[in-house]
Amino acid sequence: MINKNTISLAAAAIIIAVSIAPAFAQTTTRPLGRRVASSTLIQARMTQITNRADQEITQRVNALNTLIARIGDMKNVSSGEKSALQTTLQNEISELTSLQQKIASDTSTTTMRDDLQSITQSYRIYALVVPQGQIFATADRALTLATSMTTLGTDLQSRISQAQSAGQSVASLQSTLSDLTAKVSDAQTNAQAAITEVSGLTPDQGNTTQLQANTSALKDARAKIKTANQDLIAARQDAGTIVKGLRSLEKNSSSATSSATP
Amino acid sequence: MSNSTKTILWIVLAVVVVLGAWWWFASQNNGPQNTASPTVQSNAGAPAAASAQNQTIVSTSTSDTSLDQDLANIDSQLGGLASDSAAVDDSLNQSTTAQ
Numbered sequence: 001m002i003n004k005n006t007i008s009l010a011a012a013a014i015i016i017a018v019s020i021a022p023a024f025a026q027t028t029t030r031p032l033g034r035r036v037a038s039s040t041l042i043q044a045r046m047t048q049i050t051n052r053a054d055q056e057i058t059q060r061v062n063a064l065n066t067l068i069a070r071i072g073d074m075k076n077v078s079s080g081e082k083s084a085l086q087t088t089l090q091n092e093i094s095e096l097t098s099l100q101q102k103i104a105s106d107t108s109t110t111t112m113r114d115d116l117q118s119i120t121q122s123y124r125i126y127a128l129v130v131p132q133g134q135i136f137a138t139a140d141r142a143l144t145l146a147t148s149m150t151t152l153g154t155d156l157q158s159r160i161s162q163a164q165s166a167g168q169s170v171a172s173l174q175s176t177l178s179d180l181t182a183k184v185s186d187a188q189t190n191a192q193a194a195i196t197e198v199s200g201l202t203p204d205q206g207n208t209t210q211l212q213a214n215t216s217a218l219k220d221a222r223a224k225i226k227t228a229n230q231d232l233i234a235a236r237q238d239a240g241t242i243v244k245g246l247r248s249l250e251k252n253s254s255s256a257t258s259s260a261t262p
Numbered sequence: 263m264s265n266s267t268k269t270i271l272w273i274v275l276a277v278v279v280v281l282g283a284w285w286w287f288a289s290q291n292n293g294p295q296n297t298a299s300p301t302v303q304s305n306a307g308a309p310a311a312a313s314a315q316n317q318t319i320v321s322t323s324t325s326d327t328s329l330d331q332d333l334a335n336i337d338s339q340l341g342g343l344a345s346d347s348a349a350v351d352d353s354l355n356q357s358t359t360a361q
Binding site for chain 2: 126130131134135137138141142144145148149151152155156158159162218219222225226229232233236239240243247
């Protein structure tokens with residue numbers, strides 16, 4: 001005898017079997033047209049990823065080449081240090097070029113996506129390498145400028161001393177020159193500190209804490225460079241003030257001499 | 263050939279020799295100036311300007327003219343520094359969107 005429960009159980013089993021049967025049918029006997037369409041979609045996706053990778057890598061290689069040229073123009077680092085920096089950047093270019101070739105020959109979209117992601121996470125060209133190199137180059141230029149300012153300061157001191165020997169009042173000019181010297185010294189300290197701050201930074205490889213530390217160091221170095229820049233602008237203004245003051249003293253001296261001549 | 267023709271030919275030959283010698287000496291004297299000129303022209307281009315922005319000044323005199331030149335040189339270097347500083351700002355701003 002078949003009771004009601006047995007009938008209900010059999011009916012439920014039939015309903016479940018009928019409802020899941022199409023899913024098995026799709027995976028096991030998928031029509032040829034659908035398979036071709038899916039393959040075409042995958043191929044299109046791979047081409048899209050390859051093009052995107054080419055574009056991203058080319059932009060980064062161009063930025064690195066520009067930076068290599070700029071580093072070649074640096075004045076305050078030894079040729080060895082300069083060469084080491086350029087070699088580091090050249091290695092980044094080689095690795096990016098190899099990655100570009102790998103992506104072009106990848107056979108799965110998953111691998112391609114991982115490789116595409118590594119362009120940003122493993123290399124950090126825009127997030128670290130380029131700003132780091134530009135901070136080096138800018139700090140180097142600030143140091144070169146500070147050296148020029150120091151030389152000018154020595155010349156100005158010589159002229160002030162001559163005026164003082166001639167009996168002119170030079171207290172104001174001497175004070176301005178002291179300010180110039182202090183500003184140049186501060187600029188040198190800040191430029192050197194900016195170089196030190198960014199010289200040990202390395203790509204974070206996806207580590208969020210290191211990424212934040214790198215970003216913070218780069219921003220702090222930028223602030224130091226801005227301070228150095230402002231110091232040097234102020235020192236230039238001091239130099240202009242002193243030159244004008246010296247000319248004014250000369251005029252006064254020559255007019256006093258001519259009026260004293262009978 | 264008559265004697266007068268020979269005389270005229272000798273005179274023409276002498277003039278040619280004298281003019282040739284004058285031209286040779288003149289070209290020797292002007293030579294270095296002519297070769298220096300293109301160098302000056304090539305230095306007036308953009309790379310030379312960029313280089314001047316990064317050259318330290320070397321003091322040779324404390325005359326007014328020398329001080330003016332030093333100030334002009336420093337102004338040029340300050341221009342380069344402002345440009346570099348702007349590039350640092352750009353790269354750090356860009357790093358927030360592209361990595």
